[in-house]
Amino acid sequence: ILKENGMKNFIVAFAVSVVLLSCTTDQSKKLDVVGQINQNMIKNPSAAGGAGTNYYVCDDGDDANDGLTEETPWKSFDRGMRQFNRLDAGDAVLFCRGGVFNVTSTLRLFNRNCAASFPCIISDYYNYNTQVEDRRPHIISMHTGKLFDFEDGGSADHDEGYKVENLMLFGPGQDSGTAFFFYNDVDDVEINNIHIESFRRGLQNIGENERLALVDVSAANVADKVRGTFEGSVFTIESEVNKREAEVVIGSVEHNQYFVCDDGEDSNLGETPFEPLRSFTMAMSKFKSLKKGGSISFCRGGEFSFVSADRLYNPNCTASEPCSIDSYVSATKVSQEIPIIISTNGGTVFRFEDGGNADPDGGYIVRDLILKSKVAAKNYGVYVFNDVDDLTIDNLVIDGFYVGITLQGTNTLNEGADKHNERIVIKNSKIINNSGQGLLAGCSDCLIENNLFENNGYGKKVFNHNIYLSFSNDSNITVANNTLRKSAVVDGECSGVSMVMHGMASNIKVINNKVEEEVGRVGAGCWGISIDTGYSTREESFTDVIIAGNEVINVGNMAVGCSSCVNVLIENNRIFNSNTVFGVTNIRVPSRAEDTVKSENIIIRNNEMVNYGGVIGIDVALDIGIPVIERNQLYADPNSAICQKVNGEEYQDVGACVNMTIR
Numbered sequence: 330i331l332k333e334n335g336m337k338n339f340i341v342a343f344a345v346s347v348v349l350l351s352c353t354t355d356q357s358k359k360l361d362v363v364g365q366i367n368q369n370m371i372k373n374p375s376a377a378g379g380a381g382t383n384y385y386v387c388d389d390g391d392d393a394n395d396g397l398t399e400e401t402p403w404k405s406f407d408r409g410m411r412q413f414n415r416l417d418a419g420d421a422v423l424f425c426r427g428g429v430f431n432v433t434s435t436l437r438l439f440n441r442n443c444a445a446s447f448p449c450i451i452s453d454y455y456n457y458n459t460q461v462e463d464r465r466p467h468i469i470s471m472h473t474g475k476l477f478d479f480e481d482g483g484s485a486d487h488d489e490g491y492k493v494e495n496l497m498l499f500g501p502g503q504d505s506g507t508a509f510f511f512y513n514d515v516d517d518v519e520i521n522n523i524h525i526e527s528f529r530r531g532l533q534n535i536g537e538n539e540r541l542a543l544v545d546v547s548a549a550n551v552a553d554k555v556r557g558t559f560e561g562s563v564f565t566i567e568s569e570v571n572k573r574e575a576e577v578v579i580g581s582v583e584h585n586q587y588f589v590c591d592d593g594e595d596s597n598l599g600e601t602p603f604e605p606l607r608s609f610t611m612a613m614s615k616f617k618s619l620k621k622g623g624s625i626s627f628c629r630g631g632e633f634s635f636v637s638a639d640r641l642y643n644p645n646c647t648a649s650e651p652c653s654i655d656s657y658v659s660a661t662k663v664s665q666e667i668p669i670i671i672s673t674n675g676g677t678v679f680r681f682e683d684g685g686n687a688d689p690d691g692g693y694i695v696r697d698l699i700l701k702s703k704v705a706a707k708n709y710g711v712y713v714f715n716d717v718d719d720l721t722i723d724n725l726v727i728d729g730f731y732v733g734i735t736l737q738g739t740n741t742l743n744e745g746a747d748k749h750n751e752r753i754v755i756k757n758s759k760i761i762n763n764s765g766q767g768l769l770a771g772c773s774d775c776l777i778e779n780n781l782f783e784n785n786g787y788g789k790k791v792f793n794h795n796i797y798l799s800f801s802n803d804s805n806i807t808v809a810n811n812t813l814r815k816s817a818v819v820d821g822e823c824s825g826v827s828m829v830m831h832g833m834a835s836n837i838k839v840i841n842n843k844v845e846e847e848v849g850r851v852g853a854g855c856w857g858i859s860i861d862t863g864y865s866t867r868e869e870s871f872t873d874v875i876i877a878g879n880e881v882i883n884v885g886n887m888a889v890g891c892s893s894c895v896n897v898l899i900e901n902n903r904i905f906n907s908n909t910v911f912g913v914t915n916i917r918v919p920s921r922a923e924d925t926v927k928s929e930n931i932i933i934r935n936n937e938m939v940n941y942g943g944v945i946g947i948d949v950a951l952d953i954g955i956p957v958i959e960r961n962q963l964y965a966d967p968n969s970a971i972c973q974k975v976n977g978e979e980y981q982d983v984g985a986c987v988n989m990t991i992r
Contacts (some may be wrong), residue, residue, distance in 0.1 A: 330668040336792050348568060361828070363920040369517065373857040375906070381416075382416075382417070383420070383663065384397065384412050384418045384420070384421065384422045386409040386430070387425035387428050388429055390402035391404050392408045399507060403928070406627070407432070407434070409422045409424065413438060413440065413449065414436075416635075418443055420449055420791070421450035421451070423453060423454040424453055424890075425453070425466060426454065426456060428468065428725045430469065431469050433624070433655075436558070437479075438478055440488060441486070442489075443478045445701070448519070449492070451493070462830050463972040465497045465522075468496055469496070469501045472501070473501050476498060476507065476528075477515050477631075478509050478510050479509070479511045479515045480513045480521060489518075489753045490518075490519045491515075492521065492539075494522050494523065495522045497526070497969045499805040500523050500529075502527050503528070503550055503551065504552075505660045506527075507528060507531075507533055509781040510540060513536065516538060516540075518542065520532070520542065521543070522542050524548070524549070524615075525549075526551065527549075529552050529602075530552070531546075534961055536558060540947070542560045542561055545810045546564075549565065552657070582954045586623060586624050586625075587600065587623075587624070588971045589611075590605040592605075593606045593607040598619050608633065610639075611986070613639055617642065619645060622650040623773060624652065624655060625655075626654075627652050627668035627670070628658070629656050629660035632670075633671065634673050635672065635678075636676065640665050640680050642690055644690050647692040648719035649987045653922075654693075668686075668699065669779075670701070672702045673704075674704055675705075677709045678700045679710065680697060681720065682714040686743045687739050687746040688715070688743050691717050695721070695722050695723070695725065696721070696724050697723070697899075698725055699726040700730075702728070706730075706765070706788055708730075711725075711733070711791045714739070715739050716742070717750055718749075718751040719752045719910055722752040722754065722758060723756050724757045725949060727759070728762050731788075732765045733761075734760065735766070736772050737794050739748075749803060750775070753772045753776070754843070756780065757778075758777050759780070761784055761785070764787055766785060767782040768782065768797065769798050770799070771801055773804050774805045779810045780811045783815050784794055785815075787818050787819060790824040790852075791824060792825065794816055795814075796811075796829075797830075798830040798831075799831050800833055800834035807837075808840075809842065811842045812829055812842070821850060822855075824854055825855065826856040828901070829860075830860040831864055833868070839858060839874075840878075841877075844881045846883045848908075851883060852970055853886040855885035857884040857887070858876060859887065859921075860890070860891045860892070861891040861909055862921050862924050863921070869926075870926035870980060871891065871895070872894075874891060874898070876891070876899045878902065883906055883908065886901075887913070887914050887917055888913075889915065890918065890920025891919065891928065892925065893919065893928060894928045897916075899931075900934045900936065904937070905939045905942070907941045908942050912943040914944075915950045916933060918933075919952070929953040933959075934957070935961065937961075940970065941991065942969065943970070944963070945970075945974055946961065946986055947972070947973040949975055950975070950985075955975075961986040965988060965990075967988055973986040
């Protein structure tokens with residue numbers, strides 16, 4: 330290991346020497362030399378990175394990049410660590426030498442893919458684009474929790490095979506913070522060439538964690554360097570970095586960050602986690618003055634009530650350097666629970682909108698928060714209006730409003746604005762118990778992924794839904810890996826389509842979702858997924874539609890449908906219905922009366938259907954062309970089942986749809 334580390338130092342020193350001695354060499358040759366050195370380091374996993382895929386992070390990068398090359402690095406420590414939890418064995422997350430990375434919250438690190446024989450690696454690389462001096466990456470903890478938190482939540486699950494090397498870690502001071510924390514059966518870890526400074530604890534091992542090795546680890550200004558059992562030791566040195574330089578780096582970032590905790594004071598500046606603001610209202614008043622890349626962070630474990638909230642509009646924020654509303658770990662809260670924001674009178678929590686005519690804005694992130702309304706069926710958790718683009722909603726709980734999230738249209742357009750909400754991402758969130766709609770939205774280039782929608786729309790039959798997308802010439806919409814339950818439950822019975830889309834749109838993907846209702850608690854109108862005509866006042870149509878890989882369980886009298894749809898692929902869906910009260914059609918095109926555009930170019934294949942009552946497996950009636958129906962399977966009582974109907978007539982073709990007796 331020492332030999333490996335020495336080799337890496339030699340390579341980097343050699344790179345610097347080449348640059349210094351080649352004063353007459355042009356810039357392109359310099360880049361070629363250093364690029365080759367990096368390639369040599371990559372080819373030798375013991376020198377830098379892993380035996381698998383390397384992911385790059387640099388403070389001049391962008392979290393919107395793919396992170397797969399030195400030219401396309403991510404920007405933030407947080408993005409790198411989120412990827413660490415998804416690495417395959419032998420992969421690495423590499424931070425650029427000379428970079429400074431500020432960390433405002435704790436993320437648990439747990440990855441079952443890693444192995445003692447093929448560890449997952451956190452290390453460094455040389456960034457020839459912007460590096461001024463050759464030094465280890467500086468990771469600066471701006472919160473009072475754990476920096477590297479190796480543990481899984483809940484009961485212990487075994488994980489192993491981590492290597493962290495070639496970093497300098499700086500904390501908030503000797504009174505708070507932990508650099509490395511190991512808990513819940515973490516084995517076979519190597520900490521190599523690491524400097525730890527200004528933490529309360531350097532390394533802490535709690536419980537039965539084995540073979541945690543320390544190699545060339547130093548510490549300065551750390552009250553408790555090692556707690557628990559480690560192989561190796563930590564040696565104490567004087568401060569490894571010019572503290573004045575570090576303070577300048579931290580201070581420049583803090584000025585664009587605000588911290589809020591329910592044990593803070595609104596008389597504080599709120600620019601550090603040690604002197605936070607107190608109230609939601611005061612915190613959000615700072616939003617309009619944020620510079621690009623700024624943030625407002627609420628302490629984990631905190632609760633924040635408010636009566637009214639300002640509109641949120643900030644033209645400084647951009648897609649490449651977004652402004653964030655998120656959470657952090659406070660020294661005074663022994664909690665990892667995400668903050669709760671409570672609307673005491675049912676007012677909207679986050680209202681992204683400029684007043685008057687529409688001006689383009691965007692570049693916003695809202696994540697790791699719980700939004701609750703004390704007054705049911707009123708207003709919105711998140712409201713978006715007047716051309717807001719590049720908005721990410723990540724890991725929210727939105728509970729008890731009229732509509733959980735809504736993306737609306739615009740007023741009159743000013744120069745540069747359009748009528749579309751574009752590049753919207755809604756992911757990893759729970760949208761629950763909202764009386765009108767869970768999600769009511771129109772958007773282009775949007776992604777709705779890995780969310781739970783449950784018990785939304787209970788205020789009205791038929792017209793309310795878990796997901797209601799209303800389009801106006803939108804395109805590129807993906808709804809994937811979501812779970813939908815209890816749609817428009819009125820008088821104990823599901824009475825509205827769980828996922829419905831109306832309007833006009835192209836390139837729609839509905840993939841790998843799960844739509845399910847409780848047995849015996851559905852009405853006939855409790856459809857599963859329907860992309861169809863719903864407005865009497867305007868033409869509607871849908872082009873290039875994929876409905877694939879979904880599970881639709883115990884819904885009403887239709888599982889999957891499409892109307893006025895052109896170029897449609899419905900495949901690999903699994904449909905199960907134990908209903909025996911009313912007749913069911915599993916897949917229907919058209920599902921409703923069509924507008925001027927008629928459905929055509931329909932492919933329905935490889936769908937598996939299981940029904941216990943009367944059923945039509947597939948029902949297609951086209952004015953234009955002939956559908957392609959192939960390799961579908963229906964498991965049902967043949968005495969009460971029709972495998973497929975085409976243009977109103979039963980059509981028997983075992984290559985298209987085969988009916989197998991249900992067991």
